[in-house]
Amino acid sequence: MTVSIRPARVEDAPALGRMGGALVRLHHGYDPRRFMTPEEDVESGYRWWLSRELKRQGAVVLVAEKDGAVVGYAYATVEGRDWNALRDAHGELHDVWVEESARGAGVGGLLTEELVRRLRSLGVPRIMLMAASRNEAAQRLFARLGWRPTMVEMTREVEDSGKE
Secondary structure (H helix, E strand, C coil), rough: CCCCCECCHHHHHHHHHHHHHHHHHHHHHHHCCCCCCCCCCHHHHHHHHHHHHHEECEEEEEEEEEECEEEEEEEEEEEEEECCEEEEEEEEEEEEEHHHHHCCCHHHHHHHHHHHHHHHHCCCHHHHHECCCCHHHHHHHHHHCCCCCCCCCCCCCHHCCCCC
């Protein structure tokens, strides 16, 4: 399978919306109380979001293309120092999605490595990401590509606390 990685374009918006919607549904399925509830047309919201990010300085949206069809995307941003999170300037990898039909062929790695190259060219010294605790495949991919665990996110529902 020959896959090319390129910057996303406005005409990719329908595919980006479809894949982003699938990503929202996947995460909601992992933990419906932690992750946003997918609205009936979550694809439109994600299409709007990523189309907006295409134009924003410091945002990188890439697509993987096979035989003229978009089969994956990656999205990251350049972030400044964050005193609250104790982070210096960095890149933040937000999304990597590969269509099921293209999985297992290295597309996720190609997208991620191109994203790293582009963020490096924008001057970021490191790239951070969060992966759902139940998404072991993504965690294996990121570990294989050089990421290391640094934080554990924990969530507690206020109404379930049982404490005053």
